[in-house]
Amino acid sequence: MRWKLKPETNPEITSNLAKELGIDFTLAKLLVQRGIDSFDSAKAFFRPNLNDLHNPYLMKDMDKAVARIELAIANNENIMVYGDYDVDGTTSVSLMSSYLKTIHPAIATYIPDRYAEGYGVSYKGIDFAEDNDISLIVALDCGIKAIDKVAYAKEKGIDFIICDHHRPGNEIPDAVAVLDPKREDCEYPYKELCGCGVGFKLIQALAEKRGETIDDLVSYLDLVATAIAADIVPITGENRVLAHYGLQVINSNPRNGIKAMIHQLDKKELTITDVVFIIAPRINAAGRIKHGNYAVELLTELDFDSAVKFASEIEKNNNDRKELDKTITHEALQQITENNEQQNHATVVYAETWHKGVIGIVASRLIETYYKPTLVFTKSGDKLAASARSVKGFDVYNALEQCSEFIEQFGGHKYAAGLTLTEENYPKFKAKFEEVVKETLPSALRTPEISIDAEISLFEITPKFFRIMNQLAPFGPQNMRPAFMASGLRDNGFGKKVGTDQTHLKLNIIEGANQKTYNAIGFSMGDKYEIIQKEQAFKAVFNIDENHWNGNTSLQLLLKDLKEE
Incomplete structure (x- = not known):
């Protein structure tokens, strides 16, 4: 372990803040390190306020998204809410579908199958929409790179609204509206929302049109806080406000699905850490072991007894996930040893039998042992699919971009990504990724800090x-x-x-x-x-x-x- 002491704060500013707030110097130093250097900024930090949330219409295309949904409601169109199978995706779908159902009856939900369809918007999902006379799809936590899929839907007369938070590629899909604060042409003041957070901004904009206030939307914040915790986004700015109030809802009056999961625990009050390690893995387990629809059904269930049944089923899924995770991690560590790859600059492992639902967890486990950028591959149809995880300070997304000649499809963040490639390209990709990491990972980042x-x-x-x-x-x-x-x-x-x-x-x-x-x-x-x-x-x-x-x-x-x- 490398110990790194944060730089000293300005002693005068820190002392003045300590006096103003009536706290000791060390506590004032913690605040100044976080950019809080005055009484007013400390007050805003310690007392998050929903009124401090940004105007949702500052996000590019928000007006177009709201207008298209209002038109769909006026014309009595069928709307489908589409989201990924992880926690951010399933909470996003639960949030959006729950709200839209309060203003429009014709709402369907769709979570792609992790194994049959893979990550993101799928052709199968669009075909499902066509078969069910759905003319508008609201995609959450995915879609920013779905250029071909959105074009395919357009040919069938199906419109798309995309709510995503992943980095866009060189081209933006030709959708009715693309809400993504990471778009270069989007001037939204806060860039670190998760997918569910972007979805919340859309329902905030819709609610505003209907004369509702932010207070009318507080009950949805248990979902937003869960997604913020699970997606490991910064707990700063708007995320801090949403997480603060979302935790209050989780601990006072959560929706039945979350209440049913808490019901199984011996916990009086949950923290963000509890949400990360207790609630999120259980929601995730549905998509990993069975199907993400189970998580959406749990999170939108209106009857508590039914929610308890869903929660116990998901608890079983979570236990199965733990066993798989343990077994595959053991096999991956064996593979590294047998191939004498302990000294490699990156960890890249593959077995066609490994369960696709847990390879991301296994990648994180391998980092605990070897502390290197890590990819775990398995067979998915006629392709290989991988989850990538990184070490602090190293952008694995950028590293994958440098290997794109061997990749079919990829997406994600600085520290976590997913990709697919053909089996024949696996050895070439593995060699290239090792080379990229060797050349770009500074020696200082090779030891945990x-x-x-x-x-x-x-x-x-x-x-x-x-x-x-x-x-x-x-x-x-x-x-x-x-x-x-x-x-x-x-x-x-x-x-x-x-x-x-x-x-x-x-x-x-x-x-x-x-x-x-x-x-x-x-x-x-x-x-x-x-x-x-x-x-x-x-x-x-x-x-x-x-x-x-x-x-x-x-x-x-x-x-x-x-x-x-």
């Missing part, structure tokens, strides 16, 4: 400090949970390895002459045990969290890494 917000004394960590720090939530990209570093630490002699296989580390830390002990836990850090033995001094990087045990609540340090002094 821990970004440290501030160096502190453990003495600063009080319930008040934790309470104020927690108001920085919801945490996520560009607003991560603060990581701190402390030096001159010792274990009080009771530190030990814990867990059934002794893989975790549990410590009682003391700092310098301060004899107060601080509980600390380091998951998967049992191999650091030698560092804390014999009361030798060490330094640590950690987050601060609460530990709930036997009805008692106390602060504890969640260790991220340890090093000898």
